[in-house]
Amino acid sequence: MASSTVRINLDGKPINPLTILMIGAGGFIGSHLCEKILNETPHKILALDVYNDKIKHLLESDSLKWAGRIQFYRINIKHDSRLEGLIKMSDLTINLAAICTPADYNTRPLDTIYSNFIDALPVVKYCSENAKRLIHFSTCEVYGKTIGSFLPKDSPLRQDPAYYVLKEDTSPCIFGSIEKQRWSYACAKQLIERLIYAEGAENGLEFTIVRPFNWIGPRMDFIPGVDGPSEGVPRVLACFSNALLRREQLKLVDGGVSQRTFVYIKDAIEAVLLMIENPDRANGHIFNVGNPNNEVTVRQLAEMMTEVYSKVSGEPALEQPTVDISSKEFYGEGYDDSDKRIPDMTIINKQLGWNPKTSLWDLLDSTLTYQHKTYAEAIKKRGLHVLARYLVTAGKCCINFVKRDAGAFTDLEPDNVGFKIC
Ligand SMILES: NC(=O)c1ccc[n+]([C@@H]2O[C@H](COP(=O)([O-])OP(=O)(O)OC[C@H]3O[C@@H](n4cnc5c(N)ncnc54)[C@H](O)[C@@H]3O)[C@@H](O)[C@H]2O)c1
Numbered sequence: 001m002a003s004s005t006v007r008i009n010l011d012g013k014p015i016n017p018l019t020i021l022m023i024g025a026g027g028f029i030g031s032h033l034c035e036k037i038l039n040e041t042p043h044k045i046l047a048l049d050v051y052n053d054k055i056k057h058l059l060e061s062d063s064l065k066w067a068g069r070i071q072f073y074r075i076n077i078k079h080d081s082r083l084e085g086l087i088k089m090s091d092l093t094i095n096l097a098a099i100c101t102p103a104d105y106n107t108r109p110l111d112t113i114y115s116n117f118i119d120a121l122p123v124v125k126y127c128s129e130n131a132k133r134l135i136h137f138s139t140c141e142v143y144g145k146t147i148g149s150f151l152p153k154d155s156p157l158r159q160d161p162a163y164y165v166l167k168e169d170t171s172p173c174i175f176g177s178i179e180k181q182r183w184s185y186a187c188a189k190q191l192i193e194r195l196i197y198a199e200g201a202e203n204g205l206e207f208t209i210v211r212p213f214n215w216i217g218p219r220m221d222f223i224p225g226v227d228g229p230s231e232g233v234p235r236v237l238a239c240f241s242n243a244l245l246r247r248e249q250l251k252l253v254d255g256g257v258s259q260r261t262f263v264y265i266k267d268a269i270e271a272v273l274l275m276i277e278n279p280d281r282a283n284g285h286i287f288n289v290g291n292p293n294n295e296v297t298v299r300q301l302a303e304m305m306t307e308v309y310s311k312v313s314g315e316p317a318l319e320q321p322t323v324d325i326s327s328k329e330f331y332g333e334g335y336d337d338s339d340k341r342i343p344d345m346t347i348i349n350k351q352l353g354w355n356p357k358t359s360l361w362d363l364l365d366s367t368l369t370y371q372h373k374t375y376a377e378a379i380k381k382r383g384l385h386v387l388a389r390y391l392v393t394a395g396k397c398c399i400n401f402v403k404r405d406a407g408a409f410t411d412l413e414p415d416n417v418g419f420k421i422c
């Protein structure tokens with residue numbers, strides 16, 4: 001519940017109610033950020049996105065306690081004249097909009113570059129020209145590969161943090177060759193960071209740049225064939241969740257040797273709220289937001305998710321829960337990878353006093369509980385439905401489709417049909 005008492009920031013200053021334009025509010029991070037702002041602050045949100053499925057629960061009824069503090073605008077910032085007016089109406093713009101799933105970077109490089117650089121240009125321009133504050137979401141991927149990854153495999157220097165800890169104000173950005181179009185995203189994100197930084201240096205734009213280090217949790221991406229395209233390839237959490245839900249093997253790209261640190265979405269949005277409400281401490285800064293204590297290889301992540309899902313679902317794991325697959329087969333030509341992503345936490349600790357709290361096991365427990373509750377039934381029904389169709393077309397048996405409602409047989413969606421084998 002939004003508090004009615006005057007809230008104060010880290011410097012003891014009163015936090016005045018803000019109007020926040022959130023571009024990309026309908027996404028994974030945006031939906032959690034909207035929830036937190038509406039539940040814990042008096043701020044108003046102008047939620048801008050092409051989709052609103054993940055925030056529908058915040059928009060539905062005027063009876064909601066935050067009614068009137070969130071308005072949704074179905075806008076594509078690629079071409080909408082309303083954008084500048086909305087920026088002018090707001091005290092702060094947060095830009096989350098992006099194509100940010102690696103399966104797109106090497107297969108849709110032009111869309112990826114446009115989305116992460118070209119389409120962000122007017123947002124930066126309007127904020128700068130109208131002296132409006134900007135919080136822009138970049139990515140940990142701007143660091144690319146670690147320096148240590150270029151050392152000989154047996155070099156002891158690979159164990160030296162100087163060769164792998166990623167620090168906002170000193171670490172270089174190291175990408176693969178141009179043919180490795182995976183890096184189209186990271187390079188576009190790097191260039192928009194540089195443009196924002198230059199707008200700050202030359203024109204006084206008040207900006208904060210966020211570099212998320214694999215934030216995960218409920219509502220991340222989609223489950224292919226349920227709430228996303230069957231042929232879609234989401235990020236690893238949803239890929240592995242999909243396999244677990246369907247009792248299929250988890251695919252380990254190039255053996256799952258890459259390493260990642262994962263942070264719980266609920267911890268991460270706490271850091272963003274601190275940035276929103278402490279402009280004197282956040283303006284002009286780039287922040288790593290991650291959890292250096294949650295590092296695993298992708299293989300270890302798969303093993304942990306398998307164990308947690310078995311606990312959550314009550315179903316035994318597969319004999320062989322994982323299978324290796326080449327990146328070429330899984331992602332196609334032009335894929336490349338970050339070897340390791342450990343965030344240096346010095347700057348965010350100093351400026352905002354923020355640290356993540358949730359262990360990887362606990363965040364996977366709450367996330368997979370959500371996934372199982374949300375998707376298991378739907379997937380089971382679709383599975384039976386597909387089986388029924390197969391049996392009927394294969395002439396194996398006749399099946400009486402028992403319609404649950406009076407609709408025509410054309411809408412044989414799993415949710416409204418049961419069947420019995422005669
Ligand atoms: N989730 C993470 O761990 C992570 C890690 C690194 C960087 N990021 C960055 O954080 C931001 C948000 O990521 P997310 O995980 O919430 O992704 P997401 O895909 O769930 O959300 C992005 C949202 O932006 C919207 N969008 C994209 N293009 C748009 C356009 N032209 N006009 C209007 N809306 C548009 C999409 O509809 C989507 O709802 C992105 O910029 C991403 O690069 C996220």
Ligand SMILES: O=c1ccn([C@@H]2O[C@H](COP(=O)(O)OP(=O)(O)O[C@H]3OC[C@](O)(CO)[C@H]3O)[C@@H](O)[C@H]2O)c(=O)[nH]1
Binds near residue numbers: 234239258
């Ligand atoms: O089925 C799968 C899917 C993926 N992998 C491997 O897991 C690693 C992580 O992949 P993913 O979560 O898709 O994305 P990345 O961490 O590589 O990059 C993202 O992080 C930040 C962001 O900017 C936005 O979220 C995005 O670029 C990776 O090694 C995959 O190959 C797998 O083995 N099996």
